[in-house]
Amino acid sequence: MQTKSKPAIRVGSRLGKYRIEKRLGVGGFATVYSAFDTLLGIKVALKVPSPELVSEQLLEEFRREAKLTIQLDHPNILAIRDATFVDDHFVIISPLAERTLHDRLQKRMGFELAFDILAQLLDGVAYAHDQGVIHCDIKPENVLMFDDNQIRLADFGIAKASQRTINGSGTGTIGYMAPEQAMGKPSARSDVFSIGLLAYRLFSGKWPEYPFEWPLAGAIQLRRRAHSDLIAVIRKSLNINPRGRYRNAGQMYAAVEQTRLKATRYARRHRTTG
Known part of the structure; x- marks a missing residue:
């Protein structure tokens, strides 16, 4: 089942503890933002899938793939810090690249x-x-x-x-x-x-x-x-x-x-x- 429509995420707004600082890119699947974690005091990257694509099917596919990839611990592979719902948006959090x-x-x-x-x-x-x-x-x-x-x-x-x-x-x-x-x-x-x-x-x-x-x-x-x-x-x-x-x-x-x-x-x- 598709999730309900949500307001667009704007630069300067807050998403939970994250302050959105910049939109880094938009793809067919998701938009990536630079954000500041106001609790930990660090910058992170937030990948936010397009709301219309976030279905139970996609979440199940993501869980399945995450189980296969969560063990990947290598300096040349980007680690996912978290994947969760924040203010009703599904968000994937990772370290922020230059x-x-x-x-x-x-x-x-x-x-x-x-x-x-x-x-x-x-x-x-x-x-x-x-x-x-x-x-x-x-x-x-x-x-x-x-x-x-x-x-x-x-x-x-x-x-x-x-x-x-x-x-x-x-x-x-x-x-x-x-x-x-x-x-x-x-x-x-x-x-x-x-x-x-x-x-x-x-x-x-x-x-x-x-x-x-x-x-x-x-x-x-x-x-x-x-x-x-x-x-x-x-x-x-x-x-x-x-x-x-x-x-x-x-x-x-x-x-x-x-x-x-x-x-x-x-x-x-x-x-x-x-």
Whole structure:
């Protein structure tokens, strides 16, 4: 049963103990706000699902996914501090990031930072895969950046619950997911594909597009910035056939780390001579 309509949440208003300071973003599922916890004296992020989507079905899906993801304890995975009703609004509370990777990608990024972001993301997803959990919606908007460029992947469980409830079956965001995931057959290899798309964007400045046939848009920029060994890792992760990819994020993480020294030297040499 759908919940009753509620008044819009306004910047400057109060939601329980939280003072709403800024609207950070609006998606198909929820609106995210920066808020101040007046009891604890800290800033937090509040994700407030659209009222018309908060049904018993969605809450049940969220509880099911939360049970699978609550055990994920890793520095590169965003922890949910609480999920509850506040003043009749369903609210998901988490630490407040400085920005999203989507925001950061609007400006040029050095090679070392791009490589570090990729490594952190793979480390976090590898941990989740080891726990038997796949994300299904890895995209720049879900990669949050904190102090000292630490990244944390958000929306474990939330994305799957909301999208399965809204769409009835498959999960993910068009343009960021593997072909087999779009057909409702996601796996750890699908997360690898999404990370490959993000990696390609990090190093080339371009988003690959279907049908993902090599060479992709931005291939010249990619070769200028990335060592051939790193390009080979990214290319394997973007194989249309899931069996041609890395089995999981852990396997891809190991392959990326093997290229770190050569890739960094290559990038520094190009920066010096280019």
